[in-house]
Amino acid sequence: MHFETFFRDRLDSLKDEGNYRVFHDLERKRGAFPRAMRHCGTGQRDVTVWCSNDYLGMGQHPKVIGAMHDALDRLGAGAGGTRNISGTTHAHVELEHELADLHGKEAALVFTSGYVSNWAALGTLASQIPGCIVFSDALNHASMIEGIRHSRAQKVIWKHNDLQDLEAKLAAAPADAPKLIAFESVYSMDGDIAPIKEICDIADRYGAMTYLDEVHAVGLYGPRGAGIAEREGLMDRLTVIEGTLGKAYGVVGGYIAASAALCDFVRSFSSGFIFTTALPPSVMAGAAASIRHLKSSQTERDLHQLRVQQLRDKLDAAGIPHMPNPSHIVPVMVGDPVKCKYISDLLLDDFGIYIQPINYPTVPKGTERLRITPSPVHSEADLDHLVASLGKLWAQCQLARLPMAAQ
Numbered sequence: 316m317h318f319e320t321f322f323r324d325r326l327d328s329l330k331d332e333g334n335y336r337v338f339h340d341l342e343r344k345r346g347a348f349p350r351a352m353r354h355c356g357t358g359q360r361d362v363t364v365w366c367s368n369d370y371l372g373m374g375q376h377p378k379v380i381g382a383m384h385d386a387l388d389r390l391g392a393g394a395g396g397t398r399n400i401s402g403t404t405h406a407h408v409e410l411e412h413e414l415a416d417l418h419g420k421e422a423a424l425v426f427t428s429g430y431v432s433n434w435a436a437l438g439t440l441a442s443q444i445p446g447c448i449v450f451s452d453a454l455n456h457a458s459m460i461e462g463i464r465h466s467r468a469q470k471v472i473w474k475h476n477d478l479q480d481l482e483a484k485l486a487a488a489p490a491d492a493p494k495l496i497a498f499e500s501v502y503s504m505d506g507d508i509a510p511i512k513e514i515c516d517i518a519d520r521y522g523a524m525t526y527l528d529e530v531h532a533v534g535l536y537g538p539r540g541a542g543i544a545e546r547e548g549l550m551d552r553l554t555v556i557e558g559t560l561g562k563a564y565g566v567v568g569g570y571i572a573a574s575a576a577l578c579d580f581v582r583s584f585s586s587g588f589i590f591t592t593a594l595p596p597s598v599m600a601g602a603a604a605s606i607r608h609l610k611s612s613q614t615e616r617d618l619h620q621l622r623v624q625q626l627r628d629k630l631d632a633a634g635i636p637h638m639p640n641p642s643h644i645v646p647v648m649v650g651d652p653v654k655c656k657y658i659s660d661l662l663l664d665d666f667g668i669y670i671q672p673i674n675y676p677t678v679p680k681g682t683e684r685l686r687i688t689p690s691p692v693h694s695e696a697d698l699d700h701l702v703a704s705l706g707k708l709w710a711q712c713q714l715a716r717l718p719m720a721a722q
Contacts, residue, residue: 333466333652333683334674339663348375350536351669362669363697365687370535370643371615372692373565373605377448382604386597388497394593398582402593410599411570413606414558417533417541418572421548424582425570425599427591429530429559430458432569435587436557437462437497437526440577442586444468444493449524450484452476452498452509459497461530469631475502478513487523494523495554499529500543502684504678511544515552524554534563535616535643540609560598564605568594619643626689629702634716635709638684645687646673647705649714655683658708666704 329335340354343364349372350362352722371378386406392582394402407425415422437459441447447468452474463470471488474480485494496518498509513528518525529542537545542558546548555577560568571578582588609615623643630637632648637647649655655672662668670685678684689698709716 322571331656332675334676335654335656336671338448339669339713341669343375345380346375348372349690353669355495360667361691362663362667363700365668365670365689365693365701366685367688367690368531368562369565370563370688370690371609371619372563372690373534373563373609373615375692376565376605376608377479378604379565379601383597385601388410390596392597393595395477396593397589397591398536398593399589404593404599405597406596407593410606413574413603414570414616417539417606417610418545418558419541420554420556420572421436421575423570424578424588425568425594426562426588427594429557429561431587432557432559432571432593433458433528434462434465436555436581437495437584438465438587439585440524440526440555441466441468441495441579442447443580444495444571447493447495448488450494450496454502454505455497455499455609456528456530459499459576463497463499477511478510479519481659482517482520485517485523488521490701492519495526495628496523497526497528499528499531501529501642501644503531503644504673504684505638506640506642506645506646508543509639510546511549511553515549515695525552526555526557527553530557530559530562530569531642531644533558534605534609535619539611539614540606540616543647544616560602564602564609566598566602566605568598568602600656607682609666615691619689622689622691622693625695626687626698626702629698630705631717633702633709633717635686635702635705636715636717640718643688645689647687649683649684650681652683654712654714655685657686658705658712662704663710666700668701668704 318719342352344350351362351364353360353362381451411423441449449463449468450471471484473484491627532542534540536543544570555571557571636648652674659672673686674683
């Protein structure tokens with residue numbers, strides 16, 4: 316085999332299908348988010364970012380930046396090693412206390428990313444509990460799927476958010492087998508929300524543990540930003556709550572919150588935790604500052620929800636099709652990979668709007684979309700510019716509009 320030819324041919328196929336991912340060279344501007352500088356062949360240009368998972372703009376918040384500067388000045392750059400050897404700093408301990416308090420759990424454990432926390436925690440629990448069967452929602456994130464796969468435990472996939480299917484599959488499993496139900500609260504591509512209470516009710520009937528991924532909800536929902544489970548008063552019913560520090564909290568890292576014994580168990584048996592260099596203390600300090608702020612401030616969440624509703628209303632008025640859902644994620648549906656990439660390119664080149672196209676395999680073929688994430692730091696003028704630009708490109712690409720469009 317000529318390996319270089321193989322690589323190029325496969326990449327060319329992705330490009331022909333409209334599924335090749337382009338990483339644009341952007342430089343965020345401190346204090347000016349969602350503005351960024353784009354570096355490209357023609358020079359530099361200001362753009363407005365509409366697809367960031369920094370949902371509340373906390374990556375630019377003065378408290379977060381100040382805490383990171385202070386920790387960097389006091390403690391230096393790196394953590395010094397793995398958590399097991401020399402990388403557990405007081406900043407890590409303080410952050411884990413904040414996270415345990417946030418979710419009403421005895422303990423928390425921080426990982427280098429949300430992906431790693433899912434992979435390590437699910438992989439460890441499912442592999443170490445003898446005979447464990449994992450019941451995984453069909454639309455779970457790749458990190459959850461990989462963790463379950465890595466465990467080599469028996470896996471049963473249940474239809475997305477389908478309670479009857481979940482219960483039927485639990486009922487068909489051996490009654491004495493340990494069971495773990497893994498699911499998300501907010502699903503990142505469609506923006507729908509799991510029926511957490513009903514899943515917990517089913518788990519109780521079958522003696523199953525529950526593992527809830529709240530990465531797209533922490534910071535954004537609940538009176539202190541602990542997520543959908545907090546908003547619905549269900550945190551105490553979940554065995555494990557997993558979250559991220561890299562989205563609404565604006566920094567980087569992932570974590571689980573659970574009983575002290577479960578967290579210690581994962582800490583003691585997970586290779587994904589034991590053998591990974593710890594995140595720098597400055598990052599931990601910034602995350603803790605962000606969490607503390609959002610525990611007491613509702614301002615960002617209120618304005619965030621307002622901007623989401625305003626965008627939906629403006630899209631409706633323009634007849635631009637978007638997937639309805641009860642969350643903050645606004646998927647504008649294109650339904651064609653080439654056109655989706657084309658619209659994304661024109662938005663960036665002609666209108667200074669940055670939205671990455673979401674194509675297969677992230678979403679099923681035929682459901683290609685622009686995944687828009689409004690934030691409290693987007694202005695109403697930003698919303699108007701976005702919708703007007705989409706309207707022009709919708710006409711240019713001869714895409715269908717909703718009947719209610721104001722023509």
